Amino acid sequence: MHWADVIAKELMSKQDSNLISAGISPTGSIHVGSLREAVTAEAVRKALADKGADARMIYLIDSYDPLRRCYEFLPDSFEDEVGRPISHIPCPYGCHDTYADHFIKPFMDSMDGMGVNCEIFWTHELYQRGEFAETIDASFQRRDRVLEILSTVTGRAMPEDFHAFSPLCKSCGRFSTTRVTGYEFPFVSYVCKCGMEDKADIRKGEGKLSWRLEWPAKWRIFGVTCEPFGKDHAAAGGSYDSGVRLVREVFDAEPPYPIPYEFIQLKGKGQMHKSTGSAVSGVDALNMTPPSVFNYTILRVNPERHIDYDSELGILDMVDEYDRIERSFFDGDATDKEEDLVRAYELSQPNGPRTTMPVQISYRHLVNVVQVSRDFNEVLETLKRTDDLRGISIEELKTLEQRVECVKYWLNAFAPESVKYTISEEMPDVDLGEEENRFLSSLLDNLRGSDWDGDLIHNTVYETAKESGLGAKKGFQTLYRIFIERRNGPRMGYFLATLDREFVLQRISEAASKV
Numbered sequence: 001m002h003w004a005d006v007i008a009k010e011l012m013s014k015q016d017s018n019l020i021s022a023g024i025s026p027t028g029s030i031h032v033g034s035l036r037e038a039v040t041a042e043a044v045r046k047a048l049a050d051k052g053a054d055a056r057m058i059y060l061i062d063s064y065d066p067l068r069r070c071y072e073f074l075p076d077s078f079e080d081e082v083g084r085p086i087s088h089i090p091c092p093y094g095c096h097d098t099y100a101d102h103f104i105k106p107f108m109d110s111m112d113g114m115g116v117n118c119e120i121f122w123t124h125e126l127y128q129r130g131e132f133a134e135t136i137d138a139s140f141q142r143r144d145r146v147l148e149i150l151s152t153v154t155g156r157a158m159p160e161d162f163h164a165f166s167p168l169c170k171s172c173g174r175f176s177t178t179r180v181t182g183y184e185f186p187f188v189s190y191v192c193k194c195g196m197e198d199k200a201d202i203r204k205g206e207g208k209l210s211w212r213l214e215w216p217a218k219w220r221i222f223g224v225t226c227e228p229f230g231k232d233h234a235a236a237g238g239s240y241d242s243g244v245r246l247v248r249e250v251f252d253a254e255p256p257y258p259i260p261y262e263f264i265q266l267k268g269k270g271q272m273h274k275s276t277g278s279a280v281s282g283v284d285a286l287n288m289t290p291p292s293v294f295n296y297t298i299l300r301v302n303p304e305r306h307i308d309y310d311s312e313l314g315i316l317d318m319v320d321e322y323d324r325i326e327r328s329f330f331d332g333d334a335t336d337k338e339e340d341l342v343r344a345y346e347l348s349q350p351n352g353p354r355t356t357m358p359v360q361i362s363y364r365h366l367v368n369v370v371q372v373s374r375d376f377n378e379v380l381e382t383l384k385r386t387d388d389l390r391g392i393s394i395e396e397l398k399t400l401e402q403r404v405e406c407v408k409y410w411l412n413a414f415a416p417e418s419v420k421y422t423i424s425e426e427m428p429d430v431d432l433g434e435e436e437n438r439f440l441s442s443l444l445d446n447l448r449g450s451d452w453d454g455d456l457i458h459n460t461v462y463e464t465a466k467e468s469g470l471g472a473k474k475g476f477q478t479l480y481r482i483f484i485e486r487r488n489g490p491r492m493g494y495f496l497a498t499l500d501r502e503f504v505l506q507r508i509s510e511a512a513s514k515v
Contacts, residue, residue, distance in 0.1 A: 002343035003302045008047035011226055011257055016054060020045050021224040021256065022118070023060035026104035027086060028071055032285045032309060033264035034107075035114075039298040040228040040261055042116045043347045057118040058222060059111075063087040063100040064124040064208050066175045083174035085208070087124035100124075106283045114291040115350025123214075126221070127205035133186065135217035135251055136202040136209060139164040140183045142250045149249065150212060153242040167200035167207040175208060212239050216247035219256055226257040228303065234260035261303035267310040280311050280414070287409040288315055290402050293322045295348035300341055311414040319363040330357035359396045361387060366407045367415075368490045369498050372423055379404055386454060386497045421484040423499070427510045428485045436478045439468040440512035443475075444505060452501050458493020482511040 001009075011018050022041040024034055041057055048055035067086055070079040074092050081089045081099075089099035096102040100122075108120070126132060139146055140163070147158045163180040167190040174192070182189035187199040188207060200206035209217055218224065233239045244255040266280060285294050288311065297318055301307060308314075325345045328334040334342045346353050361369075361383060369386075373379040383389055392400075411420060432440075443464045450460055465475025477487045479496075489495065496504050 002047075002299075002340045002347070004043040004047040004299070004347060005051075005343070007044050007226070007257070007259065008051055008053065011044070011048065012051065012053050014257070015225060018048055018053065018055045018225045019223055020055065020057045021060065021218065021222065021227045022057070023062060023218075024104070024107070025062035025065045026100050026107070027065060027067065028073065028103060030103065030107040030282045031264075032266075032280045032282050035110075035282045035285065035294070036261055036264055036298050036303075036307070037228050037230070038111055038116050038118075039114065039295050040259060040303055041226075042114075042118070043299050044226060044228075044259070045117065046347050057116070058224075059116070059118040059120050060218060061100065061104055061120065061122045063098075063104075063122045064127055064205075067099070083172075083176035085124060085168070085173075085175065087122070088173060110283050110286045110291075113286060113350065114295055123208075124205065127208060129205075130203040131221055132209060132214075132217055133203045135213070135220055136165050136207075137185055138250050138252075139209065139213050139217075140185075140188075145249055146213070146246065149245045150242060153245065154237050164210050164213040165202070165207055166210065167198075168205075169194060169196050170198050170200075170206075171196035178207075212242050213246060213250075215239055216243040216251060216253075216255070219243070219247050220251040220253040223253075224256040226259065228259035228261050231260045231262055231304075234258065259303055262306035264307045264309050267308040267314065280309065284311070284413065285309075287406060288414060289319060289406055289410075290399070291350055292348050293319055295350070296322050296325070296344055299344040299347050311410075312416045313419075315410055315414070316363050316367070323360050323362065326360070327357070329353065354395075358399060359389065359392050361400060361403065363403070363407060364491075365494060365498075366403060367411065367419055368495050370404060370407045370411065371421060372498050376401055376404055382498050385452060385501075386494070418488070419490070421486060421489055423483060424485055427507065428482060430481045430485075430511075432478065432511060435468070435470045435474075437512055439465055439470040439475055439478060440508050442468050444508045444512060447505060447508070452497055454491075454494035454497040456493070457496050458491065461492050461496075478511075479508075482507060 020041045022037045024030065024037070038059065045055050045057045064085045064087055066083050067078070067081050067089055070076070070082055078089075078092060086100040087098055091097065091099060091102040093102065096105060143163070146164055147162065151158050161179065165180065165188060166175040167178045167180065167188050168175055169178050169190070169192040172192060172194040177193040178190045179192075180188055180190050186201050186203050188202060189199050191197050208214065219227075229240065240258060240260075247253050247255050297307065297309075322345070325334075325338065325341045328338060329342050329345050365386070369379055369382045373382050380389070443461060446460050446464050447457065450456055461475060461479065462472050465472045468475070470478070476492050479492060480486050480489045
Protein backbone atom coordinates (compact mmCIF):
# COMPACT_ATOMS: atom_id res chain seq x y z
CA MET A 1 0.00 0.00 0.00
CA HIS A 2 1.31 3.46 -0.90
CA TRP A 3 2.52 5.50 2.07
CA ALA A 4 -0.13 8.22 1.52
CA ASP A 5 -2.88 5.61 1.75
CA VAL A 6 -1.35 4.17 4.92
CA ILE A 7 -1.37 7.63 6.54
CA ALA A 8 -4.92 8.31 5.31
CA LYS A 9 -6.13 5.06 6.85
CA GLU A 10 -4.47 5.95 10.16
CA LEU A 11 -6.01 9.44 10.17
CA MET A 12 -9.49 8.09 9.42
CA SER A 13 -9.21 5.80 12.43
CA LYS A 14 -8.62 8.82 14.69
CA GLN A 15 -11.21 11.39 13.56
CA ASP A 16 -14.00 11.88 11.03
CA SER A 17 -12.57 14.99 9.39
CA ASN A 18 -8.98 16.02 8.83
CA LEU A 19 -7.09 19.24 8.23
CA ILE A 20 -3.63 18.90 6.69
CA SER A 21 -1.29 21.83 7.06
CA ALA A 22 1.90 22.88 5.26
CA GLY A 23 3.77 26.13 4.99
CA ILE A 24 6.89 28.11 4.18
CA SER A 25 8.86 31.21 5.16
CA PRO A 26 9.60 33.20 1.97
CA THR A 27 12.80 34.93 3.09
CA GLY A 28 14.51 34.20 -0.25
CA SER A 29 14.23 32.11 -3.42
CA ILE A 30 12.31 28.93 -2.65
CA HIS A 31 14.63 25.90 -2.88
CA VAL A 32 13.42 22.87 -4.83
CA GLY A 33 13.35 20.89 -1.58
CA SER A 34 10.60 23.12 -0.20
CA LEU A 35 8.17 21.62 -2.71
CA ARG A 36 8.29 18.28 -0.93
CA GLU A 37 6.16 19.55 1.94
CA ALA A 38 3.32 20.78 -0.28
CA VAL A 39 3.37 17.67 -2.50
CA THR A 40 3.36 15.37 0.55
CA ALA A 41 0.47 17.20 2.19
CA GLU A 42 -1.58 17.20 -1.02
CA ALA A 43 -0.99 13.46 -1.52
CA VAL A 44 -2.43 12.73 1.93
CA ARG A 45 -5.41 14.99 1.24
CA LYS A 46 -6.03 13.19 -2.07
CA ALA A 47 -5.69 9.78 -0.44
CA LEU A 48 -8.29 10.77 2.16
CA ALA A 49 -10.61 12.19 -0.50
CA ASP A 50 -10.27 9.02 -2.58
CA LYS A 51 -11.59 7.08 0.41
CA GLY A 52 -14.56 9.41 0.77
CA ALA A 53 -13.21 11.10 3.90
CA ASP A 54 -13.75 14.75 4.80
CA ALA A 55 -10.36 16.40 4.27
CA ARG A 56 -8.96 19.81 3.46
CA MET A 57 -5.53 21.37 3.28
CA ILE A 58 -4.22 24.77 4.32
CA TYR A 59 -0.94 26.41 3.35
CA LEU A 60 0.54 28.99 5.73
CA ILE A 61 2.91 31.64 4.42
CA ASP A 62 5.07 32.85 7.30
CA SER A 63 5.03 36.42 6.05
CA TYR A 64 5.45 37.88 9.54
CA ASP A 65 8.90 36.37 10.03
CA PRO A 66 11.69 38.93 10.42
CA LEU A 67 14.50 39.35 7.91
CA ARG A 68 17.32 37.71 9.84
CA ARG A 69 20.27 39.11 7.89
CA CYS A 70 21.16 40.98 4.72
CA TYR A 71 21.58 38.03 2.35
CA GLU A 72 24.18 38.13 -0.39
CA PHE A 73 21.52 38.56 -3.09
CA LEU A 74 20.17 41.75 -1.48
CA PRO A 75 21.37 45.34 -1.94
CA ASP A 76 23.54 46.65 0.89
CA SER A 77 20.74 49.07 1.78
CA PHE A 78 18.72 46.11 3.10
CA GLU A 79 21.01 45.99 6.11
CA ASP A 80 18.60 48.59 7.53
CA GLU A 81 15.68 46.14 7.07
CA VAL A 82 17.14 43.36 9.24
CA GLY A 83 14.81 42.55 12.13
CA ARG A 84 11.68 43.84 10.40
CA PRO A 85 8.85 41.53 9.26
CA ILE A 86 9.19 40.58 5.60
CA SER A 87 5.57 41.61 5.02
CA HIS A 88 6.61 45.18 5.94
CA ILE A 89 9.80 45.29 3.85
CA PRO A 90 9.70 46.58 0.25
CA CYS A 91 10.40 44.30 -2.69
CA PRO A 92 14.18 44.35 -3.29
CA TYR A 93 13.63 44.61 -7.05
CA GLY A 94 10.61 46.91 -7.16
CA CYS A 95 8.35 44.44 -8.97
CA HIS A 96 6.07 43.35 -6.09
CA ASP A 97 4.35 45.06 -3.19
CA THR A 98 6.56 43.53 -0.49
CA TYR A 99 9.61 41.36 0.10
CA ALA A 100 7.36 38.41 1.02
CA ASP A 101 5.28 38.85 -2.15
CA HIS A 102 8.36 38.82 -4.35
CA PHE A 103 9.66 35.47 -3.18
CA ILE A 104 6.38 33.64 -2.68
CA LYS A 105 4.28 34.65 -5.71
CA PRO A 106 6.23 32.65 -8.36
CA PHE A 107 6.23 29.68 -5.98
CA MET A 108 2.48 29.91 -5.43
CA ASP A 109 1.88 30.07 -9.18
CA SER A 110 3.92 26.87 -9.50
CA MET A 111 1.85 25.18 -6.80
CA ASP A 112 -1.30 25.92 -8.77
CA GLY A 113 0.16 24.02 -11.72
CA MET A 114 1.02 21.11 -9.43
CA GLY A 115 -2.63 20.73 -8.49
CA VAL A 116 -2.12 21.48 -4.79
CA ASN A 117 -5.67 21.98 -3.54
CA CYS A 118 -5.33 24.24 -0.53
CA GLU A 119 -6.53 27.39 1.19
CA ILE A 120 -3.75 29.95 1.64
CA PHE A 121 -3.20 32.03 4.78
CA TRP A 122 -0.65 34.79 5.38
CA THR A 123 0.50 34.88 9.00
CA HIS A 124 0.84 38.67 9.13
CA GLU A 125 -2.88 38.90 8.29
CA LEU A 126 -3.72 36.32 10.97
CA TYR A 127 -1.90 38.43 13.56
CA GLN A 128 -3.59 41.62 12.36
CA ARG A 129 -7.02 39.98 12.66
CA GLY A 130 -6.27 38.92 16.24
CA GLU A 131 -6.28 35.19 15.43
CA PHE A 132 -3.23 34.66 17.65
CA ALA A 133 -4.50 36.78 20.56
CA GLU A 134 -5.83 33.85 22.60
CA THR A 135 -2.63 31.82 22.30
CA ILE A 136 -0.44 34.86 22.98
CA ASP A 137 -2.46 35.53 26.13
CA ALA A 138 -2.08 31.88 27.17
CA SER A 139 1.70 32.07 26.67
CA PHE A 140 1.80 34.97 29.15
CA GLN A 141 -0.68 33.48 31.62
CA ARG A 142 1.21 30.18 31.65
CA ARG A 143 4.69 31.61 31.25
CA ASP A 144 6.18 29.40 33.97
CA ARG A 145 4.88 26.31 32.20
CA VAL A 146 6.27 27.56 28.86
CA LEU A 147 9.71 28.08 30.40
CA GLU A 148 9.66 24.65 32.07
CA ILE A 149 8.67 22.90 28.82
CA LEU A 150 11.26 24.67 26.69
CA SER A 151 14.00 24.08 29.24
CA THR A 152 13.13 20.39 29.66
CA VAL A 153 12.71 19.63 25.95
CA THR A 154 15.73 21.54 24.67
CA GLY A 155 18.00 20.73 27.62
CA ARG A 156 18.96 24.40 27.84
CA ALA A 157 18.24 26.81 30.68
CA MET A 158 15.96 29.60 29.48
CA PRO A 159 16.92 33.24 30.19
CA GLU A 160 15.01 34.76 33.11
CA ASP A 161 13.71 37.57 30.89
CA PHE A 162 12.50 35.21 28.17
CA HIS A 163 9.02 35.84 26.81
CA ALA A 164 7.33 33.90 24.00
CA PHE A 165 6.09 37.16 22.43
CA SER A 166 8.21 39.82 20.71
CA PRO A 167 6.53 43.23 20.40
CA LEU A 168 6.92 45.14 17.15
CA CYS A 169 8.56 48.49 17.87
CA LYS A 170 6.34 51.33 16.70
CA SER A 171 9.37 53.49 16.06
CA CYS A 172 11.97 51.35 14.24
CA GLY A 173 9.60 48.56 13.14
CA ARG A 174 11.74 45.69 14.43
CA PHE A 175 11.01 42.59 16.52
CA SER A 176 14.58 41.74 17.34
CA THR A 177 15.39 44.86 19.36
CA THR A 178 12.46 44.92 21.80
CA ARG A 179 12.27 43.63 25.38
CA VAL A 180 9.05 42.87 27.28
CA THR A 181 8.66 44.78 30.55
CA GLY A 182 5.08 43.91 31.50
CA TYR A 183 1.74 42.44 30.43
CA GLU A 184 -1.89 43.15 31.15
CA PHE A 185 -4.35 41.89 28.55
CA PRO A 186 -4.36 42.98 25.77
CA PHE A 187 -1.25 45.15 26.11
CA VAL A 188 2.41 44.15 26.28
CA SER A 189 4.71 46.85 27.65
CA TYR A 190 8.15 46.99 26.03
CA VAL A 191 11.32 48.97 25.58
CA CYS A 192 13.38 49.00 22.38
CA LYS A 193 17.09 49.49 21.79
CA CYS A 194 16.15 52.43 19.56
CA GLY A 195 14.90 54.22 22.71
CA MET A 196 11.17 53.63 22.20
CA GLU A 197 8.98 52.76 25.22
CA ASP A 198 5.39 51.79 24.44
CA LYS A 199 2.69 49.13 24.58
CA ALA A 200 1.79 46.54 21.91
CA ASP A 201 -1.79 45.32 21.44
CA ILE A 202 -1.78 41.53 20.92
CA ARG A 203 -5.13 41.76 19.10
CA LYS A 204 -3.77 43.96 16.32
CA GLY A 205 -0.63 42.22 15.10
CA GLU A 206 1.73 44.47 17.06
CA GLY A 207 4.15 41.63 17.66
CA LYS A 208 4.56 37.89 17.14
CA LEU A 209 5.19 34.62 18.96
CA SER A 210 8.58 32.95 18.80
CA TRP A 211 8.75 30.01 16.39
CA ARG A 212 8.53 27.30 19.08
CA LEU A 213 5.27 28.82 20.31
CA GLU A 214 3.89 30.02 16.98
CA TRP A 215 3.90 26.56 15.39
CA PRO A 216 1.73 24.86 18.06
CA ALA A 217 -0.41 28.02 18.19
CA LYS A 218 -1.26 27.43 14.52
CA TRP A 219 -2.30 23.86 15.34
CA ARG A 220 -4.63 25.23 18.00
CA ILE A 221 -6.07 28.01 15.82
CA PHE A 222 -6.86 25.82 12.82
CA GLY A 223 -7.37 22.43 14.43
CA VAL A 224 -4.59 20.81 12.38
CA THR A 225 -4.72 16.99 12.45
CA CYS A 226 -1.79 16.18 10.16
CA GLU A 227 1.34 18.03 9.08
CA PRO A 228 4.49 17.14 7.12
CA PHE A 229 7.69 18.93 8.18
CA GLY A 230 11.44 18.68 7.66
CA LYS A 231 13.37 16.10 9.65
CA ASP A 232 15.29 18.85 11.48
CA HIS A 233 12.09 19.75 13.36
CA ALA A 234 11.61 16.09 14.26
CA ALA A 235 15.00 15.70 15.96
CA ALA A 236 15.01 14.89 19.67
CA GLY A 237 14.49 18.14 21.55
CA GLY A 238 13.37 19.83 18.35
CA SER A 239 10.43 22.11 17.71
CA TYR A 240 7.95 19.25 17.17
CA ASP A 241 8.79 17.74 20.56
CA SER A 242 8.33 21.08 22.31
CA GLY A 243 5.23 21.80 20.20
CA VAL A 244 3.52 18.60 21.38
CA ARG A 245 3.83 19.64 25.03
CA LEU A 246 3.09 23.32 24.43
CA VAL A 247 -0.10 22.68 22.47
CA ARG A 248 -1.38 20.29 25.14
CA GLU A 249 -0.23 22.03 28.32
CA VAL A 250 -0.44 25.69 27.30
CA PHE A 251 -2.99 25.87 24.46
CA ASP A 252 -5.30 22.99 25.50
CA ALA A 253 -5.31 21.22 22.12
CA GLU A 254 -3.87 18.10 20.53
CA PRO A 255 -0.81 17.94 18.22
CA PRO A 256 -1.20 16.80 14.61
CA TYR A 257 -0.16 13.45 13.17
CA PRO A 258 3.48 14.06 12.18
CA ILE A 259 5.01 13.28 8.77
CA PRO A 260 8.73 14.07 9.07
CA TYR A 261 10.37 14.09 5.66
CA GLU A 262 13.95 13.86 4.48
CA PHE A 263 15.50 16.57 2.36
CA ILE A 264 15.92 16.75 -1.39
CA GLN A 265 19.64 16.67 -2.07
CA LEU A 266 21.06 18.30 -5.17
CA LYS A 267 23.23 15.80 -7.02
CA GLY A 268 25.83 16.28 -9.74
CA LYS A 269 27.83 19.27 -10.93
CA GLY A 270 25.24 21.34 -12.76
CA GLN A 271 22.96 22.34 -9.90
CA MET A 272 23.20 26.07 -10.57
CA HIS A 273 21.04 28.01 -13.00
CA LYS A 274 23.32 29.04 -15.86
CA SER A 275 21.83 32.56 -16.06
CA THR A 276 21.18 33.46 -12.42
CA GLY A 277 23.95 31.44 -10.76
CA SER A 278 21.53 30.33 -8.05
CA ALA A 279 20.76 26.79 -6.92
CA VAL A 280 17.79 24.87 -8.32
CA SER A 281 14.61 26.54 -7.11
CA GLY A 282 11.10 25.14 -6.92
CA VAL A 283 10.17 27.25 -9.95
CA ASP A 284 13.17 25.87 -11.86
CA ALA A 285 12.12 22.30 -11.09
CA LEU A 286 8.61 22.87 -12.42
CA ASN A 287 9.94 24.59 -15.52
CA MET A 288 12.27 21.68 -16.33
CA THR A 289 9.62 18.97 -16.16
CA PRO A 290 5.82 19.05 -16.16
CA PRO A 291 4.37 19.28 -12.62
CA SER A 292 3.05 15.70 -12.77
CA VAL A 293 6.59 14.41 -13.33
CA PHE A 294 7.97 16.36 -10.37
CA ASN A 295 5.04 15.26 -8.19
CA TYR A 296 5.79 11.65 -9.11
CA THR A 297 9.46 12.10 -8.21
CA ILE A 298 8.40 13.12 -4.68
CA LEU A 299 5.63 10.56 -4.23
CA ARG A 300 7.50 7.52 -5.51
CA VAL A 301 9.50 7.26 -2.25
CA ASN A 302 8.48 7.29 1.42
CA PRO A 303 8.86 10.70 3.10
CA GLU A 304 11.56 9.43 5.44
CA ARG A 305 13.84 8.66 2.47
CA HIS A 306 15.97 11.41 0.96
CA ILE A 307 15.69 12.23 -2.74
CA ASP A 308 18.70 12.80 -4.98
CA TYR A 309 17.78 15.48 -7.50
CA ASP A 310 20.03 15.69 -10.56
CA SER A 311 19.11 18.65 -12.77
CA GLU A 312 21.47 17.53 -15.53
CA LEU A 313 21.12 14.10 -17.19
CA GLY A 314 19.11 12.86 -14.21
CA ILE A 315 16.15 14.83 -15.59
CA LEU A 316 16.03 12.47 -18.59
CA ASP A 317 16.08 9.38 -16.35
CA MET A 318 13.36 10.91 -14.18
CA VAL A 319 11.00 11.41 -17.13
CA ASP A 320 11.84 8.00 -18.59
CA GLU A 321 10.69 6.31 -15.38
CA TYR A 322 7.55 8.42 -15.22
CA ASP A 323 6.65 7.45 -18.81
CA ARG A 324 7.27 3.78 -18.08
CA ILE A 325 5.00 3.82 -15.03
CA GLU A 326 2.37 5.76 -16.96
CA ARG A 327 2.27 2.93 -19.51
CA SER A 328 1.93 0.41 -16.69
CA PHE A 329 -0.95 2.43 -15.19
CA PHE A 330 -2.95 2.21 -18.42
CA ASP A 331 -1.82 -1.28 -19.50
CA GLY A 332 -2.38 -2.81 -16.06
CA ASP A 333 0.86 -4.82 -16.34
CA ALA A 334 2.64 -3.48 -13.25
CA THR A 335 4.52 -6.01 -11.13
CA ASP A 336 3.78 -6.34 -7.42
CA LYS A 337 6.85 -4.23 -6.69
CA GLU A 338 5.55 -1.49 -8.98
CA GLU A 339 2.07 -1.18 -7.47
CA ASP A 340 3.12 1.68 -5.19
CA LEU A 341 4.79 3.44 -8.13
CA VAL A 342 1.57 3.19 -10.14
CA ARG A 343 -0.33 4.67 -7.20
CA ALA A 344 2.29 7.43 -7.00
CA TYR A 345 1.61 8.17 -10.68
CA GLU A 346 -2.11 8.34 -9.99
CA LEU A 347 -1.63 10.74 -7.05
CA SER A 348 0.82 12.86 -9.06
CA GLN A 349 -1.75 13.98 -11.64
CA PRO A 350 -2.80 17.59 -10.89
CA ASN A 351 -6.32 17.02 -12.22
CA GLY A 352 -6.56 13.26 -11.81
CA PRO A 353 -5.48 10.63 -14.35
CA ARG A 354 -6.81 10.68 -17.89
CA THR A 355 -9.26 8.03 -18.97
CA THR A 356 -7.08 6.87 -21.87
CA MET A 357 -3.35 6.52 -22.41
CA PRO A 358 -1.94 9.84 -23.69
CA VAL A 359 0.47 10.14 -26.61
CA GLN A 360 4.01 9.80 -25.27
CA ILE A 361 6.99 11.50 -26.88
CA SER A 362 10.13 10.75 -24.91
CA TYR A 363 12.14 13.57 -23.39
CA ARG A 364 15.34 12.23 -24.92
CA HIS A 365 13.79 12.45 -28.35
CA LEU A 366 12.39 15.93 -27.71
CA VAL A 367 15.85 17.14 -26.68
CA ASN A 368 16.93 16.48 -30.26
CA VAL A 369 13.72 17.67 -31.91
CA VAL A 370 13.67 20.98 -30.02
CA GLN A 371 17.23 21.75 -31.11
CA VAL A 372 16.45 21.29 -34.81
CA SER A 373 13.13 23.19 -34.71
CA ARG A 374 12.51 26.93 -34.53
CA ASP A 375 9.05 26.77 -32.94
CA PHE A 376 6.31 24.37 -31.87
CA ASN A 377 4.91 24.08 -35.40
CA GLU A 378 8.31 22.90 -36.61
CA VAL A 379 8.46 20.49 -33.67
CA LEU A 380 5.18 18.97 -34.87
CA GLU A 381 6.42 18.75 -38.45
CA THR A 382 9.58 17.02 -37.28
CA LEU A 383 7.69 14.60 -35.06
CA LYS A 384 5.44 13.63 -37.95
CA ARG A 385 8.56 12.19 -39.58
CA THR A 386 9.48 10.13 -36.51
CA ASP A 387 6.26 9.42 -34.59
CA ASP A 388 2.62 8.63 -35.26
CA LEU A 389 0.67 11.74 -34.30
CA ARG A 390 -2.52 10.76 -36.10
CA GLY A 391 -5.56 11.34 -33.94
CA ILE A 392 -3.71 13.38 -31.31
CA SER A 393 -6.24 15.35 -29.25
CA ILE A 394 -6.17 19.04 -28.37
CA GLU A 395 -5.46 18.12 -24.74
CA GLU A 396 -2.53 15.93 -25.80
CA LEU A 397 -1.19 18.72 -28.00
CA LYS A 398 -1.22 21.04 -24.98
CA THR A 399 0.61 18.41 -22.93
CA LEU A 400 3.17 17.97 -25.71
CA GLU A 401 3.67 21.72 -25.98
CA GLN A 402 4.23 21.87 -22.22
CA ARG A 403 6.91 19.19 -22.52
CA VAL A 404 8.55 21.11 -25.35
CA GLU A 405 8.68 24.29 -23.26
CA CYS A 406 10.12 22.34 -20.31
CA VAL A 407 12.82 20.83 -22.54
CA LYS A 408 13.73 24.30 -23.83
CA TYR A 409 14.03 25.59 -20.27
CA TRP A 410 16.20 22.65 -19.26
CA LEU A 411 18.48 23.10 -22.30
CA ASN A 412 18.93 26.80 -21.58
CA ALA A 413 19.34 26.59 -17.81
CA PHE A 414 20.70 23.24 -16.60
CA ALA A 415 21.47 20.77 -19.42
CA PRO A 416 25.13 19.73 -19.77
CA GLU A 417 26.94 20.93 -22.86
CA SER A 418 27.29 17.32 -24.05
CA VAL A 419 23.62 17.20 -25.11
CA LYS A 420 23.51 20.62 -26.74
CA TYR A 421 24.29 21.25 -30.38
CA THR A 422 23.45 23.40 -33.38
CA ILE A 423 22.89 22.12 -36.90
CA SER A 424 25.44 23.64 -39.28
CA GLU A 425 23.46 25.48 -41.93
CA GLU A 426 26.35 25.24 -44.38
CA MET A 427 28.75 22.37 -44.99
CA PRO A 428 31.48 22.72 -42.31
CA ASP A 429 35.11 23.02 -43.36
CA VAL A 430 36.25 19.53 -42.33
CA ASP A 431 39.12 17.40 -43.65
CA LEU A 432 37.90 14.02 -44.86
CA GLY A 433 40.01 11.21 -46.30
CA GLU A 434 39.44 8.35 -48.74
CA GLU A 435 38.05 6.06 -46.02
CA GLU A 436 35.44 8.65 -45.02
CA ASN A 437 34.62 9.17 -48.73
CA ARG A 438 33.93 5.47 -49.29
CA PHE A 439 31.80 5.33 -46.18
CA LEU A 440 29.76 8.43 -47.06
CA SER A 441 29.24 7.33 -50.67
CA SER A 442 28.03 3.89 -49.60
CA LEU A 443 25.85 5.38 -46.86
CA LEU A 444 24.26 7.74 -49.36
CA ASP A 445 23.25 4.81 -51.59
CA ASN A 446 21.98 2.79 -48.65
CA LEU A 447 19.92 5.63 -47.14
CA ARG A 448 18.31 6.55 -50.45
CA GLY A 449 16.56 3.21 -50.49
CA SER A 450 15.75 3.13 -46.76
CA ASP A 451 12.65 4.08 -44.84
CA TRP A 452 13.17 7.21 -42.71
CA ASP A 453 13.01 5.45 -39.36
CA GLY A 454 15.35 6.13 -36.42
CA ASP A 455 16.26 2.50 -35.64
CA LEU A 456 16.64 1.64 -39.31
CA ILE A 457 18.83 4.67 -40.02
CA HIS A 458 21.01 3.91 -36.99
CA ASN A 459 21.54 0.30 -38.04
CA THR A 460 22.26 1.37 -41.63
CA VAL A 461 24.95 3.80 -40.48
CA TYR A 462 26.48 1.18 -38.19
CA GLU A 463 26.58 -1.59 -40.79
CA THR A 464 27.78 0.68 -43.59
CA ALA A 465 30.65 2.02 -41.47
CA LYS A 466 31.77 -1.52 -40.64
CA GLU A 467 31.50 -2.80 -44.21
CA SER A 468 33.40 0.19 -45.62
CA GLY A 469 36.35 -0.56 -43.36
CA LEU A 470 36.11 2.77 -41.52
CA GLY A 471 34.59 1.29 -38.39
CA ALA A 472 31.45 2.29 -36.50
CA LYS A 473 33.12 4.80 -34.15
CA LYS A 474 34.80 6.77 -36.93
CA GLY A 475 31.67 6.50 -39.06
CA PHE A 476 29.55 8.16 -36.39
CA GLN A 477 32.25 10.78 -35.77
CA THR A 478 32.30 11.65 -39.49
CA LEU A 479 28.58 12.30 -39.53
CA TYR A 480 28.69 14.37 -36.35
CA ARG A 481 31.45 16.50 -37.88
CA ILE A 482 29.52 17.29 -41.05
CA PHE A 483 26.22 18.02 -39.30
CA ILE A 484 27.12 19.65 -35.95
CA GLU A 485 30.92 20.15 -36.15
CA ARG A 486 31.55 17.85 -33.21
CA ARG A 487 32.88 14.32 -32.78
CA ASN A 488 30.00 13.18 -30.58
CA GLY A 489 26.34 13.91 -30.16
CA PRO A 490 22.86 12.40 -29.85
CA ARG A 491 22.00 8.85 -30.89
CA MET A 492 22.68 9.00 -34.61
CA GLY A 493 19.65 7.25 -36.10
CA TYR A 494 17.08 9.26 -34.15
CA PHE A 495 19.04 12.45 -34.71
CA LEU A 496 19.06 12.04 -38.49
CA ALA A 497 15.42 10.94 -38.48
CA THR A 498 14.43 14.29 -36.96
CA LEU A 499 16.01 16.10 -39.92
CA ASP A 500 14.51 16.50 -43.35
CA ARG A 501 15.44 13.50 -45.48
CA GLU A 502 16.54 15.54 -48.49
CA PHE A 503 18.65 17.82 -46.31
CA VAL A 504 20.48 14.80 -44.83
CA LEU A 505 21.09 13.19 -48.20
CA GLN A 506 22.27 16.48 -49.71
CA ARG A 507 24.72 17.11 -46.83
CA ILE A 508 26.17 13.57 -47.06
CA SER A 509 26.49 13.94 -50.86
CA GLU A 510 28.24 17.30 -50.49
CA ALA A 511 30.64 15.90 -47.88
CA ALA A 512 31.48 12.88 -50.04
CA SER A 513 32.23 15.08 -53.03
CA LYS A 514 34.70 17.23 -51.04
CA VAL A 515 37.30 14.48 -50.94
